Each structure stands twice: as structure tokens, then as C-alpha cells.
Amino acid sequence: MERSTHMFRSVLRSLSSRVTVFQRSANSAFFCSRTAAMSLEDAKRCAAYKAVDEYVKDNTVVGVGSGSTVVYAVHRLAERVKAEGLKLVCVPTSFQARQLIIEHGLVLGDLECNPHLDCAIDGADEVDAKMVLIKGGGGCLLQEKIVAACADRMVVIADYTKDSIKLGQQYRKGIPIEVAPMAYVPIRNKIETQFGGSLKLRMAVAKAGPVVTDNGNFILDWSFVDEKEYDWDAVNRAIMMIPGVVDTGLFVGMATKAYFGQKDGTVTERSA
Numbered sequence: 629m630e631r632s633t634h635m636f637r638s639v640l641r642s643l644s645s646r647v648t649v650f651q652r653s654a655n656s657a658f659f660c661s662r663t664a665a666m667s668l669e670d671a672k673r674c675a676a677y678k679a680v681d682e683y684v685k686d687n688t689v690v691g692v693g694s695g696s697t698v699v700y701a702v703h704r705l706a707e708r709v710k711a712e713g714l715k716l717v718c719v720p721t722s723f724q725a726r727q728l729i730i731e732h733g734l735v736l737g738d739l740e741c742n743p744h745l746d747c748a749i750d751g752a753d754e755v756d757a758k759m760v761l762i763k764g765g766g767g768c769l770l771q772e773k774i775v776a777a778c779a780d781r782m783v784v785i786a787d788y789t790k791d792s793i794k795l796g797q798q799y800r801k802g803i804p805i806e807v808a809p810m811a812y813v814p815i816r817n818k819i820e821t822q823f824g825g826s827l828k829l830r831m832a833v834a835k836a837g838p839v840v841t842d843n844g845n846f847i848l849d850w851s852f853v854d855e856k857e858y859d860w861d862a863v864n865r866a867i868m869m870i871p872g873v874v875d876t877g878l879f880v881g882m883a884t885k886a887y888f889g890q891k892d893g894t895v896t897e898r899s900a
């Protein structure tokens with residue numbers, strides 16, 4: 629009995645050092661307050677809430693990205709729709725995003741009915757100083773790139789671990805490349821010969837064999853050469869020319885704004 633009371637008190641103590649992450653200000657906007665123990669999840673949430681509050685307006689079409697940070701953006705979209713009566717149409721970038729939109733009671737759109745978006749909000753695996761992104765850690769790069777290309781602006785939401793000067797500084801899993809299954813070996817060989825480094829076929833975790841994307845393709849993760857200075861725009865274009873390559877996780881010249889949630893509850897910004 630004494631032991632469980634002690635455990636309950638220590639859980640309460642640890643929670644109370646962290647709960648004041650969000651407060652509602654007088655004008656009902658949310659902001660992050662600083663606490664001693666901001667977690668990575670708190671940092672993601674701060675960035676996501678700020679982006680949604682600053683970029684999403686009434687009567688607009690919003691692209692909903694994929695991954696763990698986007699979950700917070702969808703929470704905030706749902707909160708604002710409820711509180712402010714915003715009229716939004718949400719276009720998903722993956723099966724995960726589609727489920728999030730439906731679960732939160734948001735209006736689901738698609739590119740057939742909504743080919744023009746006002747803004748796309750998405751996470752990233754890494755963002756460099758020039759706003760070149762690596763995306764596709766969750767295998768959703770193809771639809772993410774298509775949706776972002778249909779939006780007036782692409783806004784990135786991320787925690788501080790995604791913020792880099794140079795690609796590869798933070799994200800060590802390589803650049804994801806979505807490929808037609810039959811072509812993965814010749815594509816792997818061509819990229820290794822032309823640009824160096826090595827490519828690995830991404831394997832599934834709770835399934836035997838490779839990861840199969842929402843589009844029925846495979847993913848190659850390219851560990852490029854750290855010491856080399858790559859022109860990512862040129863590299864992206866060259867890889868896209870290889871038959872069988874469906875798309876790359878290199879997003880060059882697409883994102884206009886990035887929000888990075890920090891350890892101390894602040895959010896830093898970068899613009900293209």
C-alpha cells in the first residue's frame with residue numbers, strides 16, 4: 629500500500645514538471661510555455677500547433693502530411709474547426725493521413741476534386757540550411773511530393789533533431805527512393821556507380837520481405853558519401869531520369885517555411 633502511494637506520488641511529480649506545455653491565451657490561440665522537461669514529443673507539438681495557427685485560414689484546402697509530427701497538426705486542425713467553425717478540406721498524403729483526417733472528423737478531399745491547395749503541412753526527416761528536405765522515413769514520399777507540388781506553400785513541422793546545416797548531419801538512414809519493384813537492383817547499381825555510397829532495400833518489420841509503399845512500390849535508402857559536396861537539385865533530377873525510379877525523398881525548392889520545436893518550448897523558424 630505504502631509502495632503504491634509512493635509510486636503514485638512520483639508519477640504525479642514527474643507529470644507536474646511537464647504538463648504546462650500549452651496554455652490558452654486571451655485570444656484563444658495556443659502557445660507553448662517553457663517547462664523544465666520538454667520532451668521530443670512536446671517539441672513536435674509546439675512546431676505543429678504554431679504552423680497550423682499561422683498558416684491555416686478559413687475556407688481553404690490543406691494538405692495533410694504523414695508521420696508522427698503531423699498527428700499534432702491534425703489535432704490542432706480539429707480543435708480549430710470545432711472552436712472557430714473553420715471550413716477546411718483536407719487532402720491526405722498517405723493512408724495514415726487519410727485515417728487521421730477521418731478519425732478527427734475533418735472533411736476529406738482528394739486531388740481529383742481539389743487539385744489546388746492553399747497550403748500543405750508536413751513533417752521532414754531532415755531540413756538543411758537551404759531548405760532542402762529529406763522525406764520518406766515513413767515511406768510516404770511520393771504522395772507527399774505530389775500534394776506539396778499542388779499547394780501554394782509547403783510548411784514543414786519538425787523537432788530540433790531535424791534541423792541541419794548539411795544533409796546527413798542529423799538523419800543517418802539515407803535518402804529514401806521509391807522504385808518499381810522489378811527495377812530495384814539495376815537502380816541500386818546505377819546510383820552507386822554514378823554518385824557513390826550504398827543503397828539498401830528497406831525491409832518490413834511486421835511482415836516478411838520488403839516494405840511495400842501505399843503505391844505498391846519498394847523503397848531504397850541511399851547512404852550517400854558524407855564528405856562529398858552534392859548539388860541536390862542536379863542529383864535529384866539525374867536519379868529521376870533512371871527508368872523505374874518513381875520519386876525521391878529529396879524535396880528541393882518545395883518548402884517555403886519550416887518550424888522547429890526546441891527543447892525549451894520555443895519554436896525557431898526558417899524561410900526559403
Ligand SMILES: O=C[C@H](O)[C@H](O)[C@H](O)COP(=O)(O)O
Pocket residue numbers: 693694695696697698750751752753762763764765766767768769772
Ligand atoms: O514518409 C514519411 C514522411 O516523409 C514524414 O514526414 C517524415 O518521415 C517525418 O516523420 P516524423 O514526423 O515522424 O519524424
